[in-house]
Structure formats: C-alpha cells, structure tokens
Amino acid sequence: MEQPLPPDTLISLRAICLSREEQSILENVSLDVSRQEILTIVGPNGAGKTSLARVAAGLIRPQSGKILRAPGLKIGYVPQDFPTDPTVPISVRRFLDLPHRLNDTEALTALDLMSAAYLINKPISRISGGERQRVLIAMALASKPDLLILDEPSKGLDPISENDLYARLPDLRDRFGFGVLMISHDLHVVMAATDRVICLNRHVCCQGTPQDVGAIANFQTLFADPESAHLALYHHRPHQHAPHGGDDSNHANVD
Amino acid sequence: MPTWIDDPLFLRPLMAGLALAILGAPLGCLVVWRRIAFFGETLAHVSLPGIAIALIAGLPPFAGAATAGLITALLLALSTRQTGTGMDTVLASLAHVGLSAGLIILSMNGAIRFDPMSLLFGDILALSPSDVGWTVAACLGGGLVLGIVWRRLVFLTLHRDLARVSGLPDRAYDILFLAGLAGYVALAMKLVGVLLVTSLLVIPAAAAQPFSHTPEGAAIKSAAFASGAVLVGLMLSFAWDWPSGPAIVAVGGIFFAAGQLAATRHR
Numbered sequence: 001m002e003q004p005l006p007p008d009t010l011i012s013l014r015a016i017c018l019s020r021e022e023q024s025i026l027e028n029v030s031l032d033v034s035r036q037e038i039l040t041i042v043g044p045n046g047a048g049k050t051s052l053a054r055v056a057a058g059l060i061r062p063q064s065g066k067i068l069r070a071p072g073l074k075i076g077y078v079p080q081d082f083p084t085d086p087t088v089p090i091s092v093r094r095f096l097d098l099p100h101r102l103n104d105t106e107a108l109t110a111l112d113l114m115s116a117a118y119l120i121n122k123p124i125s126r127i128s129g130g131e132r133q134r135v136l137i138a139m140a141l142a143s144k145p146d147l148l149i150l151d152e153p154s155k156g157l158d159p160i161s162e163n164d165l166y167a168r169l170p171d172l173r174d175r176f177g178f179g180v181l182m183i184s185h186d187l188h189v190v191m192a193a194t195d196r197v198i199c200l201n202r203h204v205c206c207q208g209t210p211q212d213v214g215a216i217a218n219f220q221t222l223f224a225d226p227e228s229a230h231l232a233l234y235h236h237r238p239h240q241h242a243p244h245g246g247d248d249s250n251h252a253n254v255d
Numbered sequence: 256m257p258t259w260i261d262d263p264l265f266l267r268p269l270m271a272g273l274a275l276a277i278l279g280a281p282l283g284c285l286v287v288w289r290r291i292a293f294f295g296e297t298l299a300h301v302s303l304p305g306i307a308i309a310l311i312a313g314l315p316p317f318a319g320a321a322t323a324g325l326i327t328a329l330l331l332a333l334s335t336r337q338t339g340t341g342m343d344t345v346l347a348s349l350a351h352v353g354l355s356a357g358l359i360i361l362s363m364n365g366a367i368r369f370d371p372m373s374l375l376f377g378d379i380l381a382l383s384p385s386d387v388g389w390t391v392a393a394c395l396g397g398g399l400v401l402g403i404v405w406r407r408l409v410f411l412t413l414h415r416d417l418a419r420v421s422g423l424p425d426r427a428y429d430i431l432f433l434a435g436l437a438g439y440v441a442l443a444m445k446l447v448g449v450l451l452v453t454s455l456l457v458i459p460a461a462a463a464q465p466f467s468h469t470p471e472g473a474a475i476k477s478a479a480f481a482s483g484a485v486l487v488g489l490m491l492s493f494a495w496d497w498p499s500g501p502a503i504v505a506v507g508g509i510f511f512a513a514g515q516l517a518a519t520r521h522r
Contacts, residue, residue: 059416077420086413087289087290088288098418099421136417
C-alpha cells in the first residue's frame with residue numbers, strides 16, 4: 001500500500017500530523033524534497049514551519065504520518081540560533097570540530113563559503129547572532145550533507161548578507177549537489193533562490209513555483225494579520241472551506 | 256612546620272579531596288554550562304534518606320546515597336513535564352523534602368546515635384584508608400569515562416539539536432552524565448557533606464570560566480582552583496580547627512570572588 005521512495009527523492013514526509021498539548025501544529029502535511037532541489041516553506045508566525053523542519057530533521061516525532069529518507073541520507077541542519085546564549089568557552093574553530101573533527105583547511109574552506117573565515121578564532125559567545133548563523137551554516141556544509149535543512153537561515157543577517165546568502169545558495173547546491181529544505185517567512189527574498197514553494201499554515205495551503213505562489217491574490221495578507229490570513233487561506237483551499245465555491249483559477253496546485 | 260603536615264589524618268583526606276577536586280572540575284564545568292547547579296543540589300539532598308536507610312539496614316552509606324541519587328536522576332531525566340510545573344519548582348521541592356525525610360528517618364532510629372552534622376557538612380576525619388583508596392580509584396575510573404565522552408557531552412551541552420542531528424543519542428548521554436553526577440555526589444559526601452557537595456562542583460568551575468577559552472582549559476583551571484581550595488581549606492581546618500567541609504568551600508568562594516573581580520577589571 002505504501003509507496004516506496006522514488007529514486008531521486010531525498011526525503012518524503014507523508015501525512016504528517018503533529019500536536020502538542022491538544023494544540024494542532026501540523027495537519028496532514030506531505031512533502032518531498034528531490035536531489036538538488038531547493039524547496040522553501042513559507043507561512044506566517046505559528047504556521048508550524050520550524051516544527052516541520054524539526055520533524056524532517058528527525059528531532060521530533062509526529063503523532064502520525066510517515067517519514068521516508070533515502071538510504072544513508074546525511075542531513076545538515078541549521079537551526080535558528082542557539083537555544084540559550086552559549087555558556088561553553090569555545091572558539092569557532094573548535095566548535096566546527098564537534099560533530100566530526102576537521103582539519104584546518106576544511107574548517108577554513110567551510111567558513112569561507114559563508115564569508116566567515118575571519119571568525120575562525122573568535123569565541124562563539126562573543127560573535128553576533130548573524131555571525132553565529134553563518135558559522136552554523138558553515139558547520140552544516142562541512143558535514144557534506146545530502147539534504148540541507150535551513151530554518152530561517154537569514155535570521156539576524158543584515159539585508160546585504162541576506163541577499164548574498166540567497167544568491168549563493170543555488171551555486172552551493174550546484175557545487176555540492178545537495179537538496180535544500182528551507183524555512184522562510186518572506187517569499188520575496190527567497191524567490192530567486194528557490195525552485196519550489198510550499199505555503200504552510202498548519203496544513204499545506206498551496207504549492208508551486210515561487211512565481212505561481214507569489215502571484216496568488218492576497219498572498220501578502222497571509223502575513224498581514226491572522227484575521228485576513230484566515231480569509232486568504234479559505235481562498236486558497238476552495239475544495240474544503242471556500243465560502244464561495246470553486247475558485248480554481250490560480251496557477252498554483254492546491255491540495 | 257606544623258606537626259600535622261605529615262600526619263595520615265591530614266594526608267588521607269587530602270588525597271581523597273584532591274582526587275574529588277580533579278574529577279569534579281570537568282563535571283562541574285558541564286553542570287555550570289548546562290545551568291543545572293540546582294539539579295546537583297537536589298541530587299545531594301535526596302541522597303540523605305538513602306544514607307539514613309543504608310545506616311539502619313547496616314549497608315555502606317555510599318550505596319544508599321548513590322542509589323537514591325541514581326533513582327532521582329533517572330526519574331528526572333525520563334520525566335516529561337506533564338503537569339506544567341516548572342523544573343526549578345520540582346527540584347526545590349524535591350531537595351527539601353529529601354533533606355527532611357532523611358532527618359526524620361535518622362531521628363526515628365534510636366539505636367544508632369548518628370550525628371546529622373557529619374552527614375550535612377562532611378566528616379573528613381572519618382575517612383578510613385580503604386575509603387581513600389576507593390575514592391581515588393573511583394575518581395580515576397570516572398575520569399577515564401568522562402575523557403572518552405567529553406567532546407560529545409560538550410556538543411550536547413552547547414547545542415542539543417545539532418548534536419542529535421549529527422547522530423548522538425542524547426538520552427543515553429544524559430543518563431550517563433546524570434548517573435555520573437549522582438555517583439560523584441555520593442562519593443564526595445564524606446568530604447564536604449550533603450549540604451555543601453554541589454559547591455565543590457560549581458564554585459571552582461564558576462571561578463575558572465572568566466579565564467577560559469576552551470572547554471578543556473576551563474576544566475583544567477577549574478581543577479586547579481578546586482585542588483587549591485581543598486589544600487588550603489584542609490590546612491586551615493587543621494591549623495585552626497575549622498570544620499573541614501566549610502573551610503574548603505569558603506576558600507573556593509574566595510577564589511571565585513577574586514576571579515570575578517579580576518575578570519571585571521579585565522574588561
């Protein structure tokens with residue numbers, strides 16, 4: 001009954017349901033990430049984006065649903081930041097050694113990919129949030145992942161670094177051949193860097209190319225306020241909730 | 256030279272104390288980094304009823320303390336917060352209930368006259384040669400295990416999610432660490448007592464932090480502070496007849512204060 005993982009798929013989440021303390025966080029969410037594909041999840045605050053990234057990374061187990069991973073899949077996970085301010089006295093260089101020991105060239109190369117080579121000898125507790133973000137991405141890249149999971153990778157980055165990161169991502173993907181599952185709250189910034197977009201608000205509202213999803217009327221309102229976001233969602237999900245019947249005119253696949 | 260300086264009564268606790276100080280340093284750093292000082296405190300306090308029961312049953316007090324600590328550590332490690340009560344509240348309640356239960360059990364047993372003061376603040380003169388031998392051996396064994404898992408524990412402490420994604424079984428390492436902590440607390444009890452045992456972990460580690468740039472550097476400096484506190488504290492205790500546990504802790508406190516002062520001036 002269960003469909004096997006297609007050969008080019010890195011990870012497949014199928015009908016994931018997640019709730020915490022009676023609160024539903026993810027409802028029947030399914031998605032696939034293929035080799036060398038950059039998939040971006042967008043959605044408002046509280047949409048379950050981070051939870052979805054954590055489910056994909058294997059950090060939380062959903063109540064129901066299946067997660068299929070390609071055999072031997074190596075995941076590089078980039079969290080939003082450190083959960084608390086780091087108390088451990090450790091330099092960036094030694095921090096990079098924690099998952100697997102790197103030699104100096106490997107460490108420097110990884111940092112250089114994020115223009116962060118100048119941080120190499122700084123203590124991790126004394127660098128800024130944006131700099132830490134780059135170190136975390138460098139650490140993930142150094143582990144030579146098949147799938148890179150980026151949770152709001154531009155958090156704490158200034159606009160120039162942010163643009164720079166998204167400009168660099170497709171190149172890095174071409175160079176290392178990984179797939180990317182990326183969380184973002186701003187579709188327009190990641191548009192150029194992404195192959196496919198899933199719009200999430202606890203359930204998958206719509207998906208398609210960034211142009212398609214961006215073109216959907218009222219997309220902006222998803223992020224404006226919860227009230228109108230709700231309306232926009234109804235608008236996106238004509239099959240289930242639409243108060244005004246079948247509106248299948250948008251380009252994106254609605255499911 | 257004072258006459259006690261080569262007295263076995265001084266040297267014995269010194270050896271045990273130095274072994275505990277050195278093993279306690281890396282453990283204490285992890286406790287400080289993980290912000291679980293209060294957890295250690297609770298482990299120490301709940302071991303008192305364990306000791307009391309062991310004394311009544313005629314078992315070695317260490318076994319009672321270690322068992323009580325281990326059970327508590329496992330329960331706390333495995334308990335998911337289901338009631339919504341904050342962890343600090345749970346720990347504070349448990350610590351004081353444990354302490355009270357221990358004192359009640361001790362008081363009920365009229366047959367053994369046992370001085371609660373020696374349990375609460377340590378009774379270093381009661382260390383037998385075999386106690387010292389066991390303590391040093393246990394510290395060596397504990398240090399060896401800690402050396403093997405050190406990098407992984409540091410990774411988990413620094414970023415649990417990253418460590419888990421990289422394939423570290425975090426629960427297993429948590430349990431290993433907490434069990435080690437419970438064992439250490441039970442071991443160090445004789446030196447500084449139930450009430451002061453966490454200070455042996457936390458104070459030297461805290462004193463070392465401002466001067467440390469690597470995890471290992473912090474552990475080594477913390478070991479130096481702890482050893483200094485044990486040495487000077489015991490000397491004060493013998494020279495002026497101070498209670499030994501409090502003397503060690505007081506010296507450690509002076510190191511801590513001096514370190515903080517030096518660090519603020521440094522910035």
